[in-house]
C-alpha cells in the first residue's frame with residue numbers, strides 16, 4: 001500500500017527521516033513542514049564574507065560507534081567527503097580538555113600517566129577509584145541520577161567535578177537531575193550486565209550494526225575523534241535538503257506553521273483523546289543556552305586544546321568555553337592570525353543566573369562571556385568581533401524516569417494505532433549522530449529497513 005508521510009520539523013532529525021522515507025518505493029509522497037525559513041534547526045553557522053565561520057550550535061561530530069558511522073555514511077551519500085575537516089586522535093584538541101576549578105585551569109586526566117598519578121584538582125589517583133569500582137555491588141534502582149550513580153560507583157570527587165562538568169558540556173544540564181539510564185545508557189547497561197562500568201567498557205557491548213562506508217572506514221583508520229565541514233555544520237542540512245529537493249516525491253514547505261518538535265507545541269496539536277500522550281510530551285523539560293561567539297586578534301590563549309568546562313560548584317551559570325580555532329583553524333578568517341572562542345552559558349542554571357530569557361539583554365550576555373574569558377584565560381584584550389545568541393529550549397533534559405515516559409508514550413501510540421512516530425533530540429539521545437539515527441529508525445519503523 002502506498003503511503004503519504006508528513007515530517008514535522010526540518011531539523012537534522014526530520015531531514016534524516018525524509019531522506020530514508022524518500023528511498024522507499026512504497027511512500028508516494030513526503031511532506032516536510034518546517035516553521036522557519038530554513039531547515040537544519042540547531043545546526044546553524046555564521047559565514048562571514050572574509051571566510052570566517054562561527055558555529056551557533058554543534059561544532060563537531062564524533063565519528064565513533066554505529067551512530068557515528070551512520071552519520072558518515074550519510075555525509076558520503078551527500079558527496080560531502082571533500083568538505084570534511086577531521087580532527088585526529090593525536091591533535092592537541094583531542095588530547096587536551098580542561099576543567100576550570102578553584103580559579104585555575106586543570107588538564108583533564110588522560111592516558112595511563114593521567115590516571116596513576118595524583119593530578120590536581122583531584123586528591124588521589126583516579127586509578128584508585130577505577131579499581132575499587134569493580135568491587136562495588138550492583139545498584140537495585142530502575143533509574144538513578146547521573147550524579148548519584150557515579151558517586152556510588154566512583155566516589156563523590158569524580159561525580160562533583162568530572163561528571164557534573166560532563167553533563168554541562170553535553171546536556172547543559174544538572175547531573176543531579178539527569179537520568180543515567182537515559183543520558184548514558186552504556187554506563188547503566190555496563191552495571192546491569194557486567195556488574196561494573198569498567199568491566200562493561202573493557203568487554204564491550206552489542207548495539208546496532210551499521211556497515212561502514214569508505215569514509216567511515218577512513219575515519220576509523222585515521223583515528224578521527226571529531227569532524228566538521230569546511231563551510232560549517234549548516235552545510236550538512238543544506239546538502240541534505242538539496243538532495244531531497246531533487247526527489248520528486250518530496251514536498252518542502254518552509255514557513256509552514258503546523259506543529260513542532262518542541263514538546264509543548266506538538267502536545268497542543270494532538271486531539272483531546274490523546275491527552276495522556278500530550279501530558280507525557282509536555283513533561284520532557286528543556287533548557288535555554290546562551291551562545292557567545294568571540295573573535296580575538298592574534299593567538300591569545302594561555303593553553304591549547306578543545307576547551308574548558310566549569311563545574312556547577314565553581315560558577316553555575318557559566319558552562320564552558322570552546323577554543324574553536326584550535327580544532328578548526330580552517331574556520332578562521334583568511335589571512336591574519338585570530339583566536340575564535342565560544343562561551344556557553346545558562347542551561348539548567350539559566351533563570352537563576354540571568355532571570356527570564358525574554359528580559360536578559362545581549363549586552364549582559366556579552367559582558368558575562370568576555371569577563372569569563374578574562375578571568376579564566378587571562379585575556380585582557382577585547383574581542384574584535386562577537387555574536388550573541390539565546391537559544392530557547394534548545395537541549396532536552398532526560399530527567400529521572402525519562403525511560404518510563406518514553407515507554408508509556410510509545411505504548412500509547414501503539415495501543416491507539418496513532419499514525420505517529422517520535423524522532424529527534426527529545427527521546428533517545430541529543431547528539432547530532434543520535435538524532436540522525438532516530439530519524440532513520442523512525443522512517444524504518446514506518447516502511448521497513450531501506
Ligand SMILES: Cc1cc2nc3c(=O)[nH]c(=O)nc-3n(C[C@H](O)[C@H](O)[C@H](O)COP(=O)(O)OP(=O)(O)OC[C@H]3O[C@@H](n4cnc5c(N)ncnc54)[C@H](O)[C@@H]3O)c2cc1C
Nearest residue numbers: 009011012013035041042057058259260394424425431432
Ligand atoms: C548550543 C548547542 C551546541 C550543541 N553542540 C553539539 C555538538 O557539539 N555535537 C553534537 O553532536 N550535538 C550538539 N548539539 C545537539 C544537536 O545539535 C541537537 O540535539 C540536534 O541538532 C537536534 O536536532 P532535531 O532535529 O531533533 O531538532 P531541532 O534542531 O530542534 O529541529 C527541529 C526543527 O523543527 C522546526 N519546528 C519547530 N516548530 C515548528 C512548527 N511549529 N512547525 C514546523 N516546524 C517546526 C524548527 O524550526 C527546527 O527546524 C548542540 C546543541 C546546541 C543547542
Ligand SMILES: C=Cc1c2[nH]c(c1C)Cc1[nH]c(c(CCC(=O)O)c1C)Cc1[nH]c(c(C)c1CCC(=O)O)Cc1[nH]c(c(C)c1C=C)C2
Nearest residue numbers: 062097168169170171172307308309319320321322344431
Ligand atoms: C558547555 C556547554 C556545551 C558544550 N557543548 C555542548 C554543550 C551543552 C553540547 C554538546 N557537546 C557534545 C555533544 C554531543 C555528545 C555526543 O555524544 O557526541 C553535545 C550535545 C560533545 C562533547 N563536548 C564535550 C564532551 C565531553 C562531549 C562528549 C563527547 C566527546 O567526548 O567528544 C566537552 C565540552 N563541551 C563544551 C565544552 C566547552 C567542552 C569542554 C571540554 C561545550
